[in-house]
Amino acid sequence: MAELATRTAPVLSIEGLTYCYPATSTPFERVSHPNGVGVLRDVSLSLAPGEFALLAGRSASGKSTLLRAACGLVPHFHGGEIEGSVRVAGIDAIATGPAELAAAVGYVAQDPETQVVSTTVSAEIALPLELRGAPPASRARAVEEVALALAIPQLLERTVDTLSGGELQRVALAAALVTRPKLILLDEPTSQLDPVAGDELIWLLRRLNEEWGVTVLLAEHRLERCLPAADRVIAMEGGAIAFDGAPRDFLVWARDADPALETPAARMFSLAGIEPLPTGVREARRTLEGGSE
Amino acid sequence: MRSPFAYRPRPGPLQAASPGAAVAYLGAPVAISVRYSSPLVLLAVGAGVYLGGSLAGAGGALRVALRMGLTLGLLIVAVNALVVDRGETVLARLGEWPLLGRVDVTAEAIAAGAVIGLRAAVAMLAFAVYSACVDPDRVLRALRPYAGRSALTATLASRLVPVATADAGRLRDATRLRGPAAAPLGRAAMARRLLAGSLDRAVDVAATLELRGYGLAPPPRQTVGRSTPPECGRCAQRSRFDRRFYTAGMLLLFVGVTGKLLGADEFSAYPTVEVGVGAATLAVSAAAVLAGLVPWRRRG
Numbered sequence: 001m002a003e004l005a006t007r008t009a010p011v012l013s014i015e016g017l018t019y020c021y022p023a024t025s026t027p028f029e030r031v032s033h034p035n036g037v038g039v040l041r042d043v044s045l046s047l048a049p050g051e052f053a054l055l056a057g058r059s060a061s062g063k064s065t066l067l068r069a070a071c072g073l074v075p076h077f078h079g080g081e082i083e084g085s086v087r088v089a090g091i092d093a094i095a096t097g098p099a100e101l102a103a104a105v106g107y108v109a110q111d112p113e114t115q116v117v118s119t120t121v122s123a124e125i126a127l128p129l130e131l132r133g134a135p136p137a138s139r140a141r142a143v144e145e146v147a148l149a150l151a152i153p154q155l156l157e158r159t160v161d162t163l164s165g166g167e168l169q170r171v172a173l174a175a176a177l178v179t180r181p182k183l184i185l186l187d188e189p190t191s192q193l194d195p196v197a198g199d200e201l202i203w204l205l206r207r208l209n210e211e212w213g214v215t216v217l218l219a220e221h222r223l224e225r226c227l228p229a230a231d232r233v234i235a236m237e238g239g240a241i242a243f244d245g246a247p248r249d250f251l252v253w254a255r256d257a258d259p260a261l262e263t264p265a266a267r268m269f270s271l272a273g274i275e276p277l278p279t280g281v282r283e284a285r286r287t288l289e290g291g292s293e
Numbered sequence: 294m295r296s297p298f299a300y301r302p303r304p305g306p307l308q309a310a311s312p313g314a315a316v317a318y319l320g321a322p323v324a325i326s327v328r329y330s331s332p333l334v335l336l337a338v339g340a341g342v343y344l345g346g347s348l349a350g351a352g353g354a355l356r357v358a359l360r361m362g363l364t365l366g367l368l369i370v371a372v373n374a375l376v377v378d379r380g381e382t383v384l385a386r387l388g389e390w391p392l393l394g395r396v397d398v399t400a401e402a403i404a405a406g407a408v409i410g411l412r413a414a415v416a417m418l419a420f421a422v423y424s425a426c427v428d429p430d431r432v433l434r435a436l437r438p439y440a441g442r443s444a445l446t447a448t449l450a451s452r453l454v455p456v457a458t459a460d461a462g463r464l465r466d467a468t469r470l471r472g473p474a475a476a477p478l479g480r481a482a483m484a485r486r487l488l489a490g491s492l493d494r495a496v497d498v499a500a501t502l503e504l505r506g507y508g509l510a511p512p513p514r515q516t517v518g519r520s521t522p523p524e525c526g527r528c529a530q531r532s533r534f535d536r537r538f539y540t541a542g543m544l545l546l547f548v549g550v551t552g553k554l555l556g557a558d559e560f561s562a563y564p565t566v567e568v569g570v571g572a573a574t575l576a577v578s579a580a581a582v583l584a585g586l587v588p589w590r591r592r593g
Contacts, residue, residue, distance in 0.1 A: 076503075077499075077500050099509045102504050102505065106504075111494070114501060117433065127506075128506050131506035131509055132506055176504075
């Protein structure tokens with residue numbers, strides 16, 4: 001019974017989260033947060049095990065800050081004032097530092113080059129386990145497993161400075177997944193990738209979500225790429241959650257409430273008065289082909 | 294794009310040595326260059342670092358660092374010559390300048406500027422050898438007990454060069470893409486943007502490092518069995534070459550301090566340039582050059 005409760009308990013549970021970055025004082029902070037603030041206002045959400053949720057919103061709507069709060073970087077790394085509660089796999093993320101949380105949550109940011117800290121790919125992926133004192137044999141096994149899952153075993157012996165952006169992003173994802181976290185947070189991971197590499201990464205995430213059962217919270221701007229893979233969309237506006245529901249409902253909400261978040265295919269369908277709005281290009285094509293037959 | 298300063302794994306004593314030993318070896322000539330003003334000693338220290346770096350296989354990094362160091366040195370000489378009007382040997386009278394007032398270029402000011410420039414060049418050469426020969430992964434591990442709560446420090450020490458190199462490449466590309474009609478981007482502006490960008494990105498790398506678990510307390514040693522000795526971070530860092538580099542660094546420092554006490558470093562820029570080549574100065578210079586042979590590896 002207790003095991004069942006653990007399996008169904010939310011992987012991420014945020015209640016009444018309000019946060020603002022500290023006023024800038026040091027050069028590093030000025031560089032990190034040139035405007036000095038980034039605000040979350042009374043955010044509450046819960047992610048069930050195995051969900052694939054898409055975090056949508058305009059620039060500076062609080063998406064990145066929410067992800068940083070979920071992995072402990074906010075407030076532990078960035079400072080600032082925080083209220084409310086954040087729990088990841090039952091661990092209090094506000095009381096616990098990001099290093100301790102990292103066993104339960106993985107984080108991948110948008111810039112692939114700031115995601116690597118080691119010289120070779122295998123050392124990079126093994127680092128989280130090494131820092132936790134895992135014996136070499138189990139490290140090697142875990143690195144091999146995650147490399148196979150992400151289709152990068154051929155990269156293991158290469159140095160990170162010889163990798164493309166897409167390869168680097170996969171390596172960063174592998175390093176975030178090697179501790180087998182329950183939740184993986186991704187902050188616009190495709191923003192610096194070409195369209196093909198971006199699509200591959202999204203479908204790789206979907207496959208890991210289905211095969212490993214890892215819960216995914218993905219912040220993205222290019223929604224047309226991610227909506228078909230998502231189970232749920234959470235839209236943010238001014239630091240608060242403005243919408244939380246299914247992808248198709250999100251498209252209707254975006255059409256009425258925030259057209260800037262509409263996907264090109266959904267906008268085209270809206271203008272043409274075709275229902276239902278498609279979540280992706282493939283679905284749009286199927287609908288149009290079905291209509292013409 | 295690969296930076297000439299980027300670490301490349303090569304078989305060699307300096308690459309095999311622990312980061313602490315490499316820093317002790319490369320830090321000693323830098324310390325001497327800071328304390329000494331004799332051009333002879335400074336040239337010898339520079340030659341020693343260049344020789345050591347070349348033997349360690351960091352020739353590419355050294356050539357780039359030498360170019361940068363000489364450029365910086367010349368800049369320092371020029372600025373010192375214009376700003377300082379001390380010295381008796383006036384080479385040129387340039388009249389009244391706005392802000393600077395009356396500008397007389399003296400041989401002494403040029404010599405004093407050259408000494409400062411030489412110091413800067415030595416520091417750049419030593420950093421080039423460090424960057425090209427010391428494995429940043431090992432630096433990261435070596436710093437962990439001391440910088441466990443400061444991932445940023447560790448990141449700056451181990452990842453700033455590769456991150457800055459990648460940024461420089463992108464900035465250059467962006468500048469080219471602005472087209473031939475756009476105003477050229479000056480080196481100073483490029484360096485300023487590069488520094489700001491690199492620090493910004495170093496903060497992001499530090500965040501990544503935190504998330505990997507860098508701030509966790511090092512795990513306790515575990516005894517698995519007699520046949521498999523416990524893994525020990527510091528033991529894994531050690532190398533049979535460590536003693537060689539620690540000894541060389543200490544000896545060079547000892548010679549430098551002793552030489553200073555015995556009156557080496559016979560140089561004064563003002564009122565007239567005086568350079569002495571006494572026995573102590575020659576001994577310190579010889580030791581500095583000989584220290585460059587330490588990374589030598591017997592072939593076969």
